[in-house]
Amino acid sequence: MGTESAVRPRQRARHLGPERRRPQVLDTALQIAADDGIAAVTIAAIADRMKVTRPVVYACFADRxxxxxxxxRREEDLMLAGVLDALPRRRVEADEAVFVEGFRALLHTTSARPDGWRLLYGNPDPAVASSFGRARELAxxxxxxxLRPTLRAWGTVDAERKLAALVELWVSAGEGAVRTMLTDPGDWTPDTLGEFVGAAVYRALRNA
Incomplete structure (x- = not known):
């Protein structure tokens, strides 16, 4: 009886279907990429780390x-969702609190999935760089x-001429905040850094 109980969990794990295993395989691939770079992500490396045979991984994905x-694709979708969730909800008359809320949301998303952001954000590997490029273009x-209707509502002089430069300032500030959170957070938390950067960006845009 005790022997059967000991064996059953291993049998269930061994026969776990591909649909249920795919997220586990992708999570393992992400860990390997975060530790050793995307080039280290191989079928063999994943199987070894998961302690399964290669055919188990091949049942989930045809090849590397x-x-x-x-x-x-999964990490890009999650990153994009985080970026879009961080954008202010109100299109006009945005105040400082709206920008602070947005930057806090962005940094909480970053902190929740740091390995995913590291994989896509600023990764020099050509296989990855294009994904971050698409995410930035959408942002x-x-x-x-x-920002366009907000600048008009604020009465910004030459709003249309300044728009592209101000959007670049906004997006670049977000990238800088994410980089700080990922590489050198120091005493910052997502809330305190979001408040600082959000307020600074609001003031810069509002007084442009």
Missing amino acids: VELIEALL VERCTRR
């Missing part, structure tokens, strides 16, 4: 290329859409 594409497009 498909696996890495799925990993990048610029959405920020432009949000």
Whole structure:
């Protein structure tokens, strides 16, 4: 009886279906990429770390290329969701609290999934760089859409001429805050850093 009980958990794990294993495989791939770089993500490395055979991983993804594409797509989608959630909800008359709330949300997203952000953010690997480039382009497009009516509502002089430069300032400030959170947080928390950067960006845009 005791022997059967000891064996059953291993049997269940061994026969776990591909649909349920895929997230585990991707999580393991992300850990390897965070530790050793995307080049270290191989079927063999994943199988070894998960303590399963290679066919178990191949049942989830046909090959390494498909696996890495799925990993990048998942992390890009999560990063984009975090960026879009951080944008101010109100399109006009945004005040300082709106920008602070947005930057805090962005940094909480960063802190919740640091390995995913490290994988995509500023990664020099060509396989990864294009994903971050697409995410940044979307962030610029959405920020432009949000900021245009706000500048008009504020009565910003030459608002349309200044718009692109101010959006770049806003997006770059977000990248800088994320970089600080990932590489050198010091005494900052997502809330305190979000408050500081959000207030600074608001004042810069408001007084432009």
